[in-house]
Amino acid sequence: MTALKPVPTDDLTGQMRALGQAARAAAHALAHTDSETKTRALTSAAEAVRVERDAILAANAEDMTAAADKNLTAAMLDRLKLDEARVAAIAKGLEDVAALPDPVGKVTEEWERPNGLRISRVRVPLGVIGIIYESRPNVTADAGGLCLKAGNAAVLRGGSESFHSSRAIAACLHEGLRAAGLPDTAVQLVPTTDRAAVGLMLTMPEFIDVIVPRGGKSLIERVQRESRIPVFAHLEGLCHVYVDGAADAKMAREVVLNAKMRRTGICGAAETLLIDRAVAESQLPGIVADLVEAGCALRGDEAAQAIDSRIAPAAPADWDTEYLDAVLAIRVVDGLDEAIDHVNRHGSHHTDSIVTADGSVAERFLSKVDSGIVLWNASTQFADGGEFGMGAEIGISTGKLHARGPVGAEQLTSYKYVVRGAGQTRP
Numbered sequence: 001m002t003a004l005k006p007v008p009t010d011d012l013t014g015q016m017r018a019l020g021q022a023a024r025a026a027a028h029a030l031a032h033t034d035s036e037t038k039t040r041a042l043t044s045a046a047e048a049v050r051v052e053r054d055a056i057l058a059a060n061a062e063d064m065t066a067a068a069d070k071n072l073t074a075a076m077l078d079r080l081k082l083d084e085a086r087v088a089a090i091a092k093g094l095e096d097v098a099a100l101p102d103p104v105g106k107v108t109e110e111w112e113r114p115n116g117l118r119i120s121r122v123r124v125p126l127g128v129i130g131i132i133y134e135s136r137p138n139v140t141a142d143a144g145g146l147c148l149k150a151g152n153a154a155v156l157r158g159g160s161e162s163f164h165s166s167r168a169i170a171a172c173l174h175e176g177l178r179a180a181g182l183p184d185t186a187v188q189l190v191p192t193t194d195r196a197a198v199g200l201m202l203t204m205p206e207f208i209d210v211i212v213p214r215g216g217k218s219l220i221e222r223v224q225r226e227s228r229i230p231v232f233a234h235l236e237g238l239c240h241v242y243v244d245g246a247a248d249a250k251m252a253r254e255v256v257l258n259a260k261m262r263r264t265g266i267c268g269a270a271e272t273l274l275i276d277r278a279v280a281e282s283q284l285p286g287i288v289a290d291l292v293e294a295g296c297a298l299r300g301d302e303a304a305q306a307i308d309s310r311i312a313p314a315a316p317a318d319w320d321t322e323y324l325d326a327v328l329a330i331r332v333v334d335g336l337d338e339a340i341d342h343v344n345r346h347g348s349h350h351t352d353s354i355v356t357a358d359g360s361v362a363e364r365f366l367s368k369v370d371s372g373i374v375l376w377n378a379s380t381q382f383a384d385g386g387e388f389g390m391g392a393e394i395g396i397s398t399g400k401l402h403a404r405g406p407v408g409a410e411q412l413t414s415y416k417y418v419v420r421g422a423g424q425t426r427p
Contacts, residue, residue: 012192016200019155020207022185023128027153030186031125035102037180042098042145045176049091049141052172056087059164060137067135067161075265075324080135080161090141090169094176097145097391103410104151118420123413125151127209130201131394132157132223134215137165142385142392143212144173144187149391150412153186155208157201159215160193167191202227212407214395217322232403234395236322237267238348239380242339242365244356245278249286251377252355256287258379259353261294265324267396268351268383272319272329274339280307280332291328300330307332319346336361340368347371349398351383372398372405 030038049056060082067080103123110120129152131143140156147154158166166189174184190197202211205228212232213223224231241259243252259270275284280303288308291298299318300311311330318329319342333339343352353375354365362376373383373396383406385393390408397403403411 012194012196013200015192016190016197016204017207019188019190020128020204022183023153023155023188024207026183026186027125027128027151029183030148030151030153031104031127033151033182035104037182038102038148038151039098041148041176041180041182042094043176044179045141045145045173046091046094046098048172048175049087049094049169052168053084053087056165056168056172057082057084059168062164063137063162070161072135072161073265073325076135076161078263079265080137080165082137082165086138090138093138093386093392094141094145096386097142097149097409100149100391100409102149103413108415115424116422117424120418120420121415122418123410123415126412126414128153128155128207129210129212129394129412130155130157130208130229131212131214132198132201132219133213133395134159134219135161136214137162137169139214139394140166140169140189141173143394144170146392146394146407146409146412148173148177148186149409152412153188155188155190155201157190157198163193198222199226202229205229212394230402231399232395232397232407233399234267234397234407236348237269237350237383237396238272238320238322238346239268239270239350239383240272240274240339240343240347240352241270241380242274242333242336242343242352242354243276243279243283243287244336244339244354244358244361244365245276246358246361247276247279247283247355248357249279249283252283253286253290255353255355255377255379257290257294259381260291260328261296261326262379262381264326266381267322268381269324270328270353270380271321271323272331272342272346274331274333274342275304276336276339277303277332277334280304284308284330284332288330294326296326296328298328298330301332303332304330322348336364340365344368344370350396351375351380353378353380372396 106123133139170189298311299314351373385406393406
């Protein structure tokens, strides 16, 4: 494997512009690359990840050592850590993306006008996509692979915590690109941890068409404040589970435990449990017992505390906090409407779930909760492009323009109108 070399930072502006120029040139080439070539690049990259597994794990070990010295939280360390299973999942993710239908060139609608003009709406690449993310090295492969599938060039700026891991993975993507005869500048990793590189990325609209930030609230706020480029917002995952009065008790316990504790450091982890007052006395103690046994700290309102003494008092800020840790806020609500109001007022429009056996109640929740993903009788941890059959995702968009929910290959395209005539002129 040819390692990516960090560049000197004495002329960071010039280096970032050169990177942008190379990405723009690569995007022009990718826009007209056939599906077979893109598939070959992705499958070759997946094979490179498997071959270079030990090198990737060694690079990750270097990152983990540095992260431990910085006293990062257990959740952050979990997001950063790679093992053999996770490296294998990275390779499989690239193959899953390769197997997806090519969105480029897909005709989404066509019609004919009375004057004989035949009009088609056809998917096209966005161009150059800049992805700014924090400590999850797998995003390097997911983002690079999805951008390539959709015919886009990618400029990746990973977090300093995952710098060595991301470089090792990006080198595998480059091997795949070269194996398919494509420019390795189609996927570029910003080769410095200098935070000024982020500011420069946000002010290069002549080279970058879309910015996708994936990280904590402070990163998202900075990107939205400073960017001169359109942004696919991936806000914090302040996700809820509502246990309705008609919920099956066993199902509620299983869904809540999984939604909170499967992996606490991901954006799809539940941060607030809402439970209908009608079943709070009967169902909450069992849910609490499961969570406490799993090591979760609980903070609740007065009604929840009165039911179970293991619940500590919640502060007002707890309803608006993405913990990304083994902490859960609990509130007892008076039915569906109060639950919906709480979710829409305190949530981040990311992912929210209802547990109920009443279909009409579920449909009202699914209709009225204003989030990118809403679920019925399923864990919020399914908020993932891979679980949606999209191969992978760049992130979960919480905005409403262009893309919402998991951002996969199709969401990384735009469209153009193709009009075919026979000499028509407009009167």
